Amino acid sequence: MVFIKPNKTRLNWSSRDPYTCLSQNISKNLAPTSNVFSTAEVINAKASYKVNDTLQIRITARDVNNVIKTCGGDYFRVKLYTAETQSSWSIDVTNDLGNGSYIADVTLRWPGKVAVIVTLVHSSEALRVLRRIRDLEPGRTVFKGRYLRTLDSGVETSEDVMCLPKVIRNHSLCNFTDERLGYPWFCVAPSKETLSCADWKLYVNDPKLSEKYTIRAVSKEELNIFKM
Secondary structure: OEEOOOOOOOOOOOOOOOOHHHHOOOOOOOOOEOOOOOEEEEOOOOOOOOOOOEEEEEEEOEEOOOOEOOOOOOEEEEEEEEOOOOEEEEEEOOEEOOOOEEEEEEEOOOOOOOEEEEEEEEOHHHHHHHHHHHHHOOOOOOEEEEEEEEOOOOOEEEEEEEEEOOOOOOOOEEEOOEOOOOEOOEEEOOOOOOOOHHHEEEEEEOHHHHHHHHHOOOOHHHHHHOOO
């Protein structure tokens, strides 16, 4: 991210909703916030600082076309770093002015030369997609459950199936919901005649299937946001 010289312009403290961008529709012509074109400047710049002084940084969000954003909702992070001592300190930027500008107040915690690194973690457009998946498409993490049983012959038989904290459509299910906590938990029923729901033993996270399952909930336009 580019750092520019501070100017003497007063801050425009906006009362607009910082999440206005999150309500905009995703389209093919969408221009998400850019980590390349967005800029940051030290507002209270001076020749030297003391330990525990506050460094105030203003971030101006720009989109992939280098146009200044007019609404907030982006997720920025500021990191202070000193190479000589390998010291570092980072904070999430929470002061969103709602107009494409953000203010970060970072405490200087050690003496020495400090590099300031500002990173765009997620654009407001990407956060809109993530919030939709979280709120409307819960349970995107897929687990692999295992049924295991030792037959009378002494031979072990097992079967791995998909498990989710919600009903899995078009499958016969074993309901392992904890009635005390009310947390839903379902696994596909075993297809082997020698196994039953009572033979369920364990489960593990399946990252590859989780990724595939999540991508199915994202449109092509939304997926492109994370590639910009």
